[in-house]
Amino acid sequence: MIRRAAGALCATACLVSGAAAQGVKIVKDIRPSGGNSNPSNLLAIDDTVFFAANDGSSGTELWKSDGTEEGTVRVRNINGGSSSSDPEELYDWDGTLYFSATGNGGRELWKSDGTEPGTTLVKDINPSGPSSPAGFAEHRDRLYFAATTANHGREVWFTDGTSGGTNRATDIVSGIFNSNPEQLTTAGDILYFTSLTTTLGRELFKINSAGVPSLLADINPIEDSRIDNLTALDSILLFSAKSFTVGNEIWKATGPVDGTVGLKDINSGEAGSGPQNFLRVGNFVFFSADDGERGIELYITDGTANGTNRVKNINPGSSDSEPMHLAESQGILYFSAKVSGEGRELWRSDGSEAGTWMVADINPNGNSDPEEIVAFGSGVAFTADDGEHGRELWYSDGTEEGTRRISDIVPGSGEADIAELTPAGEILFFSADDGGDEGRELWSYEQDLDPPDCIAIVPNTVGPTNANTIVFTVEFDEPVSNFDDEDDLVFLHSGTNHSTVEFDTDDDIVWTVTVGGITGAGSLGLRVQTDPEIADVEDSTGNPLATSVTSAEVFIDRLAPSSVCSSPAQQVGGQVLVTVTQIDGTGSAVLSVSLWGRRDDGDWAFIGDISGFQLAYTPPASGRYHFQTVAVDSVANSEPAPSGQGDTTLVYNQVANGPVTVTPLAGESIRFPMSSQSNVLLDFSAATPTSPVTVQRHVPEANVPPVLNAASLIDESLSIAGTFGGTVSMDWTYAPVSDDSIGGLPNTVYASGATLRLFAPMVNGTTLSVDGIDAFSDWFAGIDTPQPEYWALD
Secondary structure: OOOOOOOHHHHHHOOOOOOEOOOEEEEEOOOOOOOOOOOEEEEEEOOEEEEEEEOOOOOEEEEEEOOOOOOOEEEEOOOOOOOOOOOEEEEEEOOEEEEEEEEOOEEEEEEEOOOOOOEEEEEOOOOOOOOOOEEEEEEOOEEEEEEEEOOOEEEEEEEOOOOOOOEEOOOOOOOOOOOOOEEEEEEOOEEEEEEEEOOOEEEEEEEOOOOOEEEEEOOOOOOOOOOEEEEEEOOEEEEEEEEOOOEEEEEEEOOOHHHOEEEEOOOOOOOEOOOEEEEEEOOEEEEEEEOOOOOEEEEEEOOOOOOOEEEEOOOOOOOOOOOEEEEEEOOEEEEEEEEOOOEEEEEEEOOOOOOEEEEEOOOOOOOOOOEEEEEEOOEEEEEEEOOOOOEEEEEEOOOOOOEEEOEOOOOOOOOOOOEEEEEEOOEEEEEEEOOOOOOEEEEEEEOOOOOOEEEEEEEOOOOOEOOOOEEEEEEEOOOEEOOOOHHHEEEEEEEEEOOEEEEEEOOOOEEEEEEEOOEEEEEEEEEEOOOOOOOOOEEOOOOEOOEEOEOOOEEEOOOOOEEEOOOOOEEEOOEEEEEOOEEEOOOOOEEEEEEEEEEOOOOOEEEEEOEOOEEEEOOOOOEEEEEEEEEEEOOOOEOOOOOOOOOEEEEEOOOOOOOEEEOOOOOOEEEEEOOOOOOEEEEOOOOOOOOOEEEEEEEOHHHOOOOOOHHHHHOOEEEEEOOOOOOEEEEEEEOOOOOOOOOOOOHHHHOOOOOOOEOOOOOOOOEEEOHHHHHHHHHHOOOOOOOOOOOOOO
């Protein structure tokens, strides 16, 4: 039996053991001699990660990896031999890698398409020394960067990817002196950057759509403006800067000189709020700031003063929560923050106070200090220390139960020193040191980003059935865990219920769910719960169940069918003919109908199965017989065993077997055939009913003609014994004939039957011979209008 773990966080985080969790592996021991290859400057372009590494023979050069050992190769030995080119400033521009590297001409601008022949020097910008390209930013079909030349110092340059298209864009500090441009950032059609001047210190500059550079504003004429955190919000540039009047606050620039203004004085006065950690998420920019009263907290801005506000006082009072390591995933901000009593943990925010909360208390006894937070899958990957396993790799989908440790590279409390988390497609690359023979190498975590689906739910029967237990086979498209609780299922009951559920599996893909204690009649269906707030079915990497099919309905039929032989039984010759005239399946088709019978002095007994709605039966002796049918449906629901007097009765007389004695019951209709030697004794000695008793003589239609004739009726007699204080009504009923008359008489006489009735009080021992049958003989003689006759018993 699969059992759910007690704690949601432990159920995921505590699953990891050994050197690495499922999906966490060393990609390749690039320097197998026991040294460190020291992967660094990781950059993903599509599904490939580029990085710098040292294999111990060719120095630190450009490498790439697709996540496989064979696909992890050196791109080119740029500097030749064992000397290092030390690739840095890796940047993706339209799928081509641009970077700085040291070759024969010093540190210059290079580009690569991932192949050795496609890795080339763009231009030797400074033939007399290194130009050291850095700070790449795209602007109007060009790639801008800072570079150094002997004649113009360090200025802004641009390239179109060719040597001839690589040129200097500015000479802010003319001559050999450096303006040291930094933080190149494009907002709208303008490229912004900070630059030193000979008289103003470091200030904000721009290059417009025509490629012309210019100073935007001298924000602090007295000293350096300390411009930092340049962040684009569409055509607005947001940044932090210090003025001599309001201190270090948040500013914005829209392009014109007069469009560079302070956005909001969060901490009024000269102290400033010290905005830091700017990150755009959707139509907003998050940052940290201190209003002077509540400490350093999380803020948000839409680029307007009114839209610039504190999100939440995460650490109540004046203490700092110090939001840092901001990252965005699927429109949600993730960051680390500290709260008194809870330590520094992982938080998330949608920009509202109510939507800002701690994701999980990873280290309940201290600080887990989440770092290296990057978007990955449907959440974020990061490093953290839970207090037991050292700093390891973690993943969170933004929920407490979806936050789990996914590596233990150095078992126990040791540190793997994980760094440079870089997603490339569905693989997360990073550098780590396992503390063993491999040293610091390239590692990866390949997460299954596709959530599992339930693809089939098949019951062991569809129905109808009257079973109390149904076994469902539940199949997923990959192994799942935590499928072990009734909350993981949605039951589709209609008139039914259940009391037990059991789960079992051999491979975590195909499960059996046994639903027991089923009661009621109706239907039962099943699907797997996909709401993560209710159930926690997930795959091996923690992706919650996405979709589920619904099983076929199992129809539970507990209702017995009904059958009635309401047509009177007939004696035809020496046999009794019983006809079933009504059958109701009540949910399931009737499988069989059986005939049961008993004589007055006997028990109920099975006679036989009815075929074609009729059964001919030869009783063993004369007497009054009671008949009842019992129907059984296709799921073995059966009518109750016969009881009482049955659906129909008949006084049966074996031919030439003497009179039949019948004890009447109150209100009973005694039925027997009209035929020769059909002699009946009504014995009232054992019962004296007060209700009327009807004695019916019947001529089956099947025997007309020729059985019915005057000669055959003369020998019939009716004898009465015992005392009866009621009334006896005796009917002779002839079955209607559709077209022909009987014995030549008109059809109109017999169409509704002809009846001779006798009413008389009973006298003990009286015998009645029906010699008045001459009246019937007269009918056969052609009397058109017979007259009924009445006898009084004496």
